[in-house]
Amino acid sequence: MTQRADALRTLLFASSAAGMLLGAAPALAGDPVAAPTDPSQDREATTLGTVTITGQRARREPQSPEFVAPLLDTPRSVTIIPRQIIEQTAASSLQDILRTSPGITFGAGEGGQPLSDRPFIRGQSSGNNIFVDGVRDTGGQQREVFNLEQVEVIKGADSVYSGRGSGGGSINLGSKAPRLEDFSRYGVGLGTDGYLRGTIDQNWRLGATSGLRLNLMAAEGDVPGRDTVDYDKWGLGLSYAIGLGQATTLTASYYHLDSNQMPDYGIPLFTKIGTRTTDSGILDVPYSSFYGLSDRDYLNNTVDSFTVAVEHRFSDTLRIRNVTRYSETLNDYIVTNPGDGGAAQFVDGEWWMKRGTKTRWNPVDTLANVTDLTGEFSTGALRHSFNAGVELTHEKNRNAGYSTFTTAGAACPAGYVLSASALASLGAGDCTRVYAPDSGASWTGVINRGPVSESTTETVGVYAFDSINLTERLILNLGLRWDRYSVEGLSRSATATAGVYGAVTETPTPSADWDFVNSQVGLVYKPTADTSVYASYSTSSTPPTIAAGDQNTAPNATQAVLDPEETTSYEIGAKASLFHDQLQLSAAVFRLDRKNAVTQSTPVVVQDGEVRVQGLELGVSGNITPEWQVFGGYTWMDSELVKGALTSGGLPNPLNGERLANTPEHAFSLFTTYRVMPNLSLGGGVYYVSDSFGGNQGGAGGGTNRIYAPEYTRVDLFASYDINETASLQLNIQNAADEEYIIRTNGVHHADVAPARQAILTLNLRY
Numbered sequence: 001m002t003q004r005a006d007a008l009r010t011l012l013f014a015s016s017a018a019g020m021l022l023g024a025a026p027a028l029a030g031d032p033v034a035a036p037t038d039p040s041q042d043r044e045a046t047t048l049g050t051v052t053i054t055g056q057r058a059r060r061e062p063q064s065p066e067f068v069a070p071l072l073d074t075p076r077s078v079t080i081i082p083r084q085i086i087e088q089t090a091a092s093s094l095q096d097i098l099r100t101s102p103g104i105t106f107g108a109g110e111g112g113q114p115l116s117d118r119p120f121i122r123g124q125s126s127g128n129n130i131f132v133d134g135v136r137d138t139g140g141q142q143r144e145v146f147n148l149e150q151v152e153v154i155k156g157a158d159s160v161y162s163g164r165g166s167g168g169g170s171i172n173l174g175s176k177a178p179r180l181e182d183f184s185r186y187g188v189g190l191g192t193d194g195y196l197r198g199t200i201d202q203n204w205r206l207g208a209t210s211g212l213r214l215n216l217m218a219a220e221g222d223v224p225g226r227d228t229v230d231y232d233k234w235g236l237g238l239s240y241a242i243g244l245g246q247a248t249t250l251t252a253s254y255y256h257l258d259s260n261q262m263p264d265y266g267i268p269l270f271t272k273i274g275t276r277t278t279d280s281g282i283l284d285v286p287y288s289s290f291y292g293l294s295d296r297d298y299l300n301n302t303v304d305s306f307t308v309a310v311e312h313r314f315s316d317t318l319r320i321r322n323v324t325r326y327s328e329t330l331n332d333y334i335v336t337n338p339g340d341g342g343a344a345q346f347v348d349g350e351w352w353m354k355r356g357t358k359t360r361w362n363p364v365d366t367l368a369n370v371t372d373l374t375g376e377f378s379t380g381a382l383r384h385s386f387n388a389g390v391e392l393t394h395e396k397n398r399n400a401g402y403s404t405f406t407t408a409g410a411a412c413p414a415g416y417v418l419s420a421s422a423l424a425s426l427g428a429g430d431c432t433r434v435y436a437p438d439s440g441a442s443w444t445g446v447i448n449r450g451p452v453s454e455s456t457t458e459t460v461g462v463y464a465f466d467s468i469n470l471t472e473r474l475i476l477n478l479g480l481r482w483d484r485y486s487v488e489g490l491s492r493s494a495t496a497t498a499g500v501y502g503a504v505t506e507t508p509t510p511s512a513d514w515d516f517v518n519s520q521v522g523l524v525y526k527p528t529a530d531t532s533v534y535a536s537y538s539t540s541s542t543p544p545t546i547a548a549g550d551q552n553t554a555p556n557a558t559q560a561v562l563d564p565e566e567t568t569s570y571e572i573g574a575k576a577s578l579f580h581d582q583l584q585l586s587a588a589v590f591r592l593d594r595k596n597a598v599t600q601s602t603p604v605v606v607q608d609g610e611v612r613v614q615g616l617e618l619g620v621s622g623n624i625t626p627e628w629q630v631f632g633g634y635t636w637m638d639s640e641l642v643k644g645a646l647t648s649g650g651l652p653n654p655l656n657g658e659r660l661a662n663t664p665e666h667a668f669s670l671f672t673t674y675r676v677m678p679n680l681s682l683g684g685g686v687y688y689v690s691d692s693f694g695g696n697q698g699g700a701g702g703g704t705n706r707i708y709a710p711e712y713t714r715v716d717l718f719a720s721y722d723i724n725e726t727a728s729l730q731l732n733i734q735n736a737a738d739e740e741y742i743i744r745t746n747g748v749h750h751a752d753v754a755p756a757r758q759a760i761l762t763l764n765l766r767y
Contacts, residue, residue: 062152063174064134065321065374066161068385068477069467072575075477075522075534076158077588077617081151085631088718089671089685090189090732090760092197092219094119094130094143094151098171099687101153102667103617103635108266108694108746115263115299115333115360116140121155122592123613123639123663124168124567128546131162131172132255133307138395139329139364142301143173144257146199146217147237150174155617156569156590157540159518160479163391163461167540167567167594168613177251178211178241179203184767191760194230195221210242223264224735225756227290228439231261248312255305262292263299263335265358266752269707269745272434273344273351280742281707282751285435287740291355292336293430295443296404299333318375324368331362334402334447339749342422344434347415351434354412354422359402361449368393383469391461397553400452405499406430410441424497446499455489455509455554477522477536485543486513489554510560516541531576540567547597558601565607567594583622583630590615599645599653610642611660620670629683632670639663659693661747664711666690673718684736685716694747709751712741730762 060080061071071078079101091097094117098104107118107125118127130137137143145151154161155169162170185201197219204212215237223229235257243249268283268291270276277284305327313319340356372389406427412418416431427445432438463481470476488511494501522536544559573588590613597609619633639660644653659665666688673683693708717733738757745751 060150062172063150064152064161064172065372065387066134066389066463066465066479068374068387068465069475069524071584072530072532072577073467073475073477073524073526075524075536075573076520076538076571077155077573077586077590077619079153079155079619079633080621081153081631083149085671086145086148086151087187087764088673088683088720088730089716090730090734090762091145093145094171094173097145097151098153100631100669100671100685102633102669103155103637104153105662105664105667105689105692106744107662108744108750108752115142115335115358116301116331117143119171120662121153121166121168121170122590122615123611123637123660124166124592124594125662126166126168126170129162129165129168129170131170132305133175133309133323134172135307135323135325135368135370136162136366136393137173138327138366139303139397140301140331140360140362141257141303141329142259144217144233144235144259146235147175147215147255148173149176156536156571156592157518157538157567158520159483159516159540160463160465160481160520160538163459163481163483164485164516164543164546164564165540166542166546167565167569167592175253175255176201176213176215176237176239178213178239178244180205180209180211180244184765186765187762189760189762191221192758193222193224195758195760197221197760197762209244209246210240211244212241213237213239223755224758225288225740226264226753227288228292228294229262229264229290231259233257233259233261247314248310251307251309253305253307253309255303255307257301257303259299259301261299262294263297263333264290264292264752265335265337265339266742266745266750267291268338268344268353268434268750269748271748272339272353273346280710282709282742282745283434287753287756289435289437290439291338291353291432291437292439293355293409293441293443294439295441296445296447297334297336297357299335300330301332302328302330304328317377318373321370321372321374323370325366327364327366329364331360334359334404337749341426342419345416347413350413352413352416352431353434354416354418354426355409355430355432356426357402357404359404361398361400361402361452363398365396366393367395385467386465388464389462391459391463393457393459395457395459396454397457398452398454399553401450403446403448403450403496403499403501405446405496406443407446408442408444410438410443427498448496448499448501450496450501451492451494451504451506453489453491453493453554455487457485457487459486460484473526475524475526477520477524479520479538480517481519482515482517483541484513484515487511487543487545487554491554509554510557512545512555512560514541514543514564516564530578530581531574533574534572536569536571536573538569538571540569541565542567542594544598558598558605562598562605563596563607565594565596567592579623583624584620586617586619586633588617590617597645599643600650609644611640612642613637613639613660613663627675628672629674630670630672632668632672632685634666634668636666637663638665661693662744664690664692671716671718673720679722681718681720683718684733685714685718687714687716688712692744694745694751707745707747707751709742709745712739712754714739714741714754726766728764730764732760732762734758734760 152172187199189197200216218234220232239253241251307325311321341354344353409430412431468476489509520538542565544562571590600606615637668688671685
């Protein structure tokens with residue numbers, strides 16, 4: 001990684017220098033000079049609200065026009081994570097920042113999106129439910145946060161907003177956009193474990209109605225506590241807008257991310273040696289154990305996205321918006337899976353294992369267009385705020401694996417028995433000790449990419465929302481959406497012998513399409529102008545090809561004739577905005593029922609499977625005092641596999657009645673800061689997650705292997721010192737107690753180890 005890291009350093013510091021020089025000029029030559037910006041308004045060091053052009057604080061709201069009422073008057077759970085929390089927690093990934101929102105977990109690398117973001121919301125895998133500026137963000141990715149203004153999490157069945165989905169909710173990433181002001185923000189961070197990260201956020205006012213915004217990021221480092229696991233990445237966000245503040249506004253944006261890292265599939269489970277060594281079922285190896293190979297393993301994730309958005313205001317109460325996006329993503333990797341390669345063998349007093357691999361080459365191209373009409377009108381005494389729109393998408397997904405045949409690798413000890421199938425597919429050698437793996441072992445072999453299968457997905461969605469003020473205190477919220485989801489594909493396969501693929505078999509997969517209608521109904525009562533109580537009902541539809549919550553695939557013969565799984569959510573809650581909109585509180589009880597899962601496929605297909613998640617969610621965001629900032633919440637989830645698939649012998653599923661995977665019963669998070677002196681703020685975060693079971697291995701009552709990630713409490717520390725009006729130092733100590741814990745496990749192959757303690761010092765400059 002050395003040459004690439006040197007290039008990144010050069011790019012980072014050259015860009016920083018150029019940015020500072022450009023930022024020193026208040027405007028481009030020949031353009032009007034913008035009024036100076038008050039740096040104290042932009043810092044918002046201890047305030048989570050936004051600042052209007054009049055200098056007043058306001059509640060944060062979702063970017064999507066589909067939210068036709070303020071959050072206080074929206075009858076469902078929505079969490080907005082602002083830029084200040086992203087920066088103060090030193091987050092660099094979507095997984096980092098979603099830790100602050102309890103009720104969301106991340107699944108281990110498995111299924112349709114291994115080694116990419118796999119969030120679970122209210123117990124439902126939601127990897128297919130991530131959006132950027134309201135447009136679905138497809139393809140396997142590990143997302144960055146440098147170009148984000150805020151993250152919006154919608155919880156509960158929400159197909160009325162997002163179309164096809166898993167039913168647990170969705171995540172919208174709000175990008176930074178051009179403004180009519182000149183400002184510069186720079187951040188340079190240094191830390192333990194080789195941490196180096198730099199960011200530039202530069203905005204130029206180019207004229208009376210246009211602006212240009214540039215965001216750059218470059219980073220490298222090691223993962224604390226994980227031998228050999230390192231990364232380097234760089235990203236660019238560039239956005240130009242014309243007509244800002246006018247009737248018609250056009251914004252053109254480009255986003256690029258290039259991420260390279262040593263992939264990490266964690267540590268093995270007890271199934272590797274066949275003997276349970278811990279109650280959790282996770283093998284009792286040192287948490288620093290790394291089973292990959294520096295000579296072979298890699299992960300490259302690239303994203304290129306082009307967006308054009310046009311908005312026209314007919315009047316103060318009616319506007320239309322059209323967004324077109326073309327994106328290309330690539331998820332490309334070879335990773336050692338410690339659970340593959342066959343069972344470990346006990347030879348000469350030690351456990352030995354042969355390395356097995358997971359591989360993928362997965363480019364995804366997406367073209368999407370969304371048109372929204374938003375406005376207000378009255379019918380007699382009733383006041384309406386509405387949104388109606390059409391969404392069109394075309395997605396092409398290609399998928400292939402690699403052969404990884406070993407010709408020379410770490411020798412297996414005498415007495416280690418290699419099966420004929422292992423010799424044919426993996427080659428000889430490439431062994432390591434289970435309790436003391438050697439990631440630096442030399443490896444040579446044959447790597448070839450296999451045949452490429454492909455699928456094409458087309459969707460059409462038509463939707464409408466209306467928030468109706470029945471009285472000054474009573475609001476009715478309605479939503480309705482129709483979707484057509486069509487997919488077809490071509491499967492290609494071949495057998496690799498000694499790493500070389502033979503003849504390719506090409507098989508057209510069945511084409512399939514589904515039509516489904518989803519709705520939401522909510523009633524809001526406002527005891528006061530700043531409080532509300534509500535009850536809501538909403539639905540979601542999950543086509544069979546994305547039933548695991550991951551990216552689109554072509555259907556097999558069974559899936560092509562299935563009906564979508566259906567999710568229904570019920571929620572009762574209350575919200576309050578206190579202290580002149582400085583503090584937002586929320587509470588909700590909810591129940592989610594997901595039905596129509598396949599329980600029997602032969603001799604006939606039966607879809608009567610069901611899962612249930614119900615619970616309580618509390619949230620807090622904002623300022624208790626001007627000096628004291630808080631952000632976090634608590635979630636209790638009672639989950640159950642009500643009826644799962646029958647066993648091969650036709651018996652009831654032994655996991656019926658068990659808790660769901662990746663659905664901890666309790667989760668708590670709180671990040672808080674306090675300005676103890678005019679220039680000094682102190683604080684930190686506390687994060688607690690109870691036991692979380694993995695895969696389909698059952699829960700506390702038994703099940704099959706009963707694999708789980710044990711409960712943990714993590715503590716982070718924060719300090720910020722303002723050197724002057726434009727410069728500050730920020731210190732983050734992540735996992736300050738150096739807690740050893742497991743983030744997640746898929747319950748079948750491996751468990752992912754959390755990063756150890758790390759200290760990061762960042763210099764922030766704002767002009």
